[in-house]
Amino acid sequence: MTLETGLEPESGLESGSGSGKNAILEIEDVTLRFGGLVAVSGLSVRVPEGAITGLIGPNGAGKTTVFNVVTGFYRPTQGSVSFRGRTLTGLPPHKVCEAGLARTFQNIRLFHNETVLENVMIGAHVRQRGKWWQTLVPFAFPGALREEEEIRASSMELLSRLGLAAQAGAVSSSLPYGAQRRLEIARALATRPKFLLLDEPAAGMNPQESAELLGFIRRLRDDFDLTILLIEHDMKVVMGVCEHIWVLDRGMLIAEGPPAEIRLNPRVVEAYLGKDVPAAPPEHAGAWGIE
Amino acid sequence: MNGTGTRARSGLLNLLPLAALVCFLWWAPANLDGYKLRVINLIAINAILGLSLNLIYGMAGMFSLGHAGFMAIGAYVSALLILTPEQKVTMWILEPIAPWLLNLHTPFIVSLVLAGLAAAFVGWLIALPVLRLGGDYLGIATLGFAEIIRILIVNLTPLTNGSLGLKGIPAHTDLWMSYGCFLVILVFVARLMGGNFGNVLRAVRDDEVAARTMGIDTFRVRTLAFTLGCFGAGIGGALMGNLITTIDPKMFMITQTYNLLMIVVVGGLGSITGSVIGSVLVTTMLEWLRFVENPITLGSLHIPGIPGMRMVLFSVLLIAIIIFRREGIMGTREFSWNWFFPPKNAPRALPDEGGRGR
Numbered sequence: 073m074t075l076e077t078g079l080e081p082e083s084g085l086e087s088g089s090g091s092g093k094n095a096i097l098e099i100e101d102v103t104l105r106f107g108g109l110v111a112v113s114g115l116s117v118r119v120p121e122g123a124i125t126g127l128i129g130p131n132g133a134g135k136t137t138v139f140n141v142v143t144g145f146y147r148p149t150q151g152s153v154s155f156r157g158r159t160l161t162g163l164p165p166h167k168v169c170e171a172g173l174a175r176t177f178q179n180i181r182l183f184h185n186e187t188v189l190e191n192v193m194i195g196a197h198v199r200q201r202g203k204w205w206q207t208l209v210p211f212a213f214p215g216a217l218r219e220e221e222e223i224r225a226s227s228m229e230l231l232s233r234l235g236l237a238a239q240a241g242a243v244s245s246s247l248p249y250g251a252q253r254r255l256e257i258a259r260a261l262a263t264r265p266k267f268l269l270l271d272e273p274a275a276g277m278n279p280q281e282s283a284e285l286l287g288f289i290r291r292l293r294d295d296f297d298l299t300i301l302l303i304e305h306d307m308k309v310v311m312g313v314c315e316h317i318w319v320l321d322r323g324m325l326i327a328e329g330p331p332a333e334i335r336l337n338p339r340v341v342e343a344y345l346g347k348d349v350p351a352a353p354p355e356h357a358g359a360w361g362i363e
Numbered sequence: 364m365n366g367t368g369t370r371a372r373s374g375l376l377n378l379l380p381l382a383a384l385v386c387f388l389w390w391a392p393a394n395l396d397g398y399k400l401r402v403i404n405l406i407a408i409n410a411i412l413g414l415s416l417n418l419i420y421g422m423a424g425m426f427s428l429g430h431a432g433f434m435a436i437g438a439y440v441s442a443l444l445i446l447t448p449e450q451k452v453t454m455w456i457l458e459p460i461a462p463w464l465l466n467l468h469t470p471f472i473v474s475l476v477l478a479g480l481a482a483a484f485v486g487w488l489i490a491l492p493v494l495r496l497g498g499d500y501l502g503i504a505t506l507g508f509a510e511i512i513r514i515l516i517v518n519l520t521p522l523t524n525g526s527l528g529l530k531g532i533p534a535h536t537d538l539w540m541s542y543g544c545f546l547v548i549l550v551f552v553a554r555l556m557g558g559n560f561g562n563v564l565r566a567v568r569d570d571e572v573a574a575r576t577m578g579i580d581t582f583r584v585r586t587l588a589f590t591l592g593c594f595g596a597g598i599g600g601a602l603m604g605n606l607i608t609t610i611d612p613k614m615f616m617i618t619q620t621y622n623l624l625m626i627v628v629v630g631g632l633g634s635i636t637g638s639v640i641g642s643v644l645v646t647t648m649l650e651w652l653r654f655v656e657n658p659i660t661l662g663s664l665h666i667p668g669i670p671g672m673r674m675v676l677f678s679v680l681l682i683a684i685i686i687f688r689r690e691g692i693m694g695t696r697e698f699s700w701n702w703f704f705p706p707k708n709a710p711r712a713l714p715d716e717g718g719r720g721r
Contacts, residue, residue, distance in 0.1 A: 143576060145572075165575040166580045166581075174576070174577075181570050182573070183569045183574075185565065185695060186562060190565075193562050197559055197562070204587070208551050210554070220558055263577060
């Protein structure tokens with residue numbers, strides 16, 4: 073276990089810088105305590121615009137908590153989050169979504185009774201200008217009615233871009249697992265985000281599917297002009313797609329850097345496997361990390 | 364896709380039952396007795412009330428037991444606005460009527476709209492603190508507020524004539540009025556739920572966390588749905604008062620809410636069509652089952668009439684529905700003409716605005 077990266081984890085904790093490009097999302101010195109439990113401690117992350125980045129760490133490291141802080145579900149005890157230069161700290165989740173951040177969930181949270189198309193249309197609602205009462209008197213507000221049609225059409229188009237058009241009329245809970253994951257992403261895209269947070273997109277996928285996921289995530293970034301931050305346990309996915317990785321353990325940032333450095337970082341290996349285990353090849357570290 | 368074609372055809376087909384309804388309403392007053400007409404009126408009013416409760420409970424997922432309270436507000440506001448000053452002077456015998464109220468007088472339609480608005484306003488006020496609760500807690504809180512409204516009506520004698528109630532309300536509710544209001548509200552609810560706002564409402568019901576993540580201000584949406592539902596309750600209450608021509612606080616006890624709850628649950632939570640069907644079934648059954656309260660002689664067996672027996676029977680029916688068909692008659696589905704005329708080469712189960720057939 074040698075430190076080949078030349079990056080002191082402690083110094084990474086201080087600077088928390090990404091690459092040289094402008095940061096679109098800046099998490100600065102965020103601490104979140106639940107009573108006596110420190111879920112996230114002094115975390116600083118700067119996500120460069122247009123990058124695909126990853127947040128990894130063993131179970132219970134606080135990764136999803138970071139997502140919840142960024143998306144407004146938790147208010148940090150200390151520190152701040154800013155997005156495109158605007159501070160997000162203290163905004164409720166729906167305002168965060170309006171600002172251009174969308175997310176998916178570790179355990180898929182679709183609207184189960186709704187159809188696939190309706191799920192996407194609900195995502196599009198945040199950009200809808202027409203008011204609810206305008207559809208009651210359609211002859212007075214033809215614009216509102218036209219907008220509804222446009223939303224329906226653009227949602228259909230989004231579905232076909234993600235290969236879900238054939239299932240548009242099906243109830244979302246009837247879709248196979250992989251398609252549900254894709255639908256959740258489609259729904260997030262319907263909010264027209266600038267930034268996408270994916271919480272374990274490969275969870276429950278077989279090796280074939282997760283291999284396809286790599287290309288899919290890259291296409292998402294390119295086609296929709298996104299910055300992507302993902303949480304993932306599947307090391308093949310993380311190492312294959314991420315340009316920069318942050319590693320959390322027990323709420324603390326223990327390492328950051330490009331995948332090549334992270335996979336050799338002894339502290340990362342230790343966090344995943346424990347101290348006394350002989351150094352294992354990093355691919356195996358990934359296998360161990362899977363729930 | 365032939366979506367517009369299908370919709371235009373559905374629109375045309377909707378005219379058929381509408382025409383049948385108009386014919387029936389034109390035929391009924393001359394050919395049916397007062398009792399039957401009363402029941403037919405009640406069906407429309409209960410449908411309005413059921414739809415408004417369904418909007419709150421079935422579609423937005425807020426378990427509310429406060430509907431009778433909002434009905435009471437509607438009924439009293441409407442009655443107080445249409446009673447003449449002479450009627451008011453003779454009716455307030457315990458305490459004199461508040462002077463500003465004495466000469467307040469508006470046409471029926473104005474009083475109807477104001478009744479809805481008053482109920483909606485009170486509903487909105489109550490929603491602000493109460494809708495932060497969820498599930499059963501919300502039910503208990505709304506039940507409490509409905510009781511508060513009723514107790515206030517009993518005790519604000521200068522305004523409401525207390526427990527004596529109001530009598531001699533002009534019978535403005537005829538078939539045209541009740542079914543007219545019913546159709547307007549039916550179309551409004553169908554349009555609301557058929558648009559993207561309907562999707563949003565159902566999203567808030569199904570998964571609040573996901574809805575908030577999708578940029579939906581769930582508190583605002585729920586408050587809105589609750590307020591709209593209360594508006595419907597106010598209209599229904601006003602029509603009810605003008606049908607029965609006398610109202611008193613005892614009319615608006617929790618049993619009234621239970622009847623509406625029964626309509627919504629029997630029809631199907633979240634289904635517009637279901638509420639209409641539920642209203643027809645429950646209203647007619649409540650009347651038809653009265654025969655079990657009369658003395659019955661079967662051969663040598665003589666059963667004396669027991670008041671309240673129909674409620675026992677009704678409870679058994681309700682239990683049977685809950686056991687064998689928990690989702691109600693319609694579930695969350697809606698009536699659609701596509702059932703009878705399946706559209707060619709249209710995607711299966713494409714969401715369309717149904718439920719306007721009746």
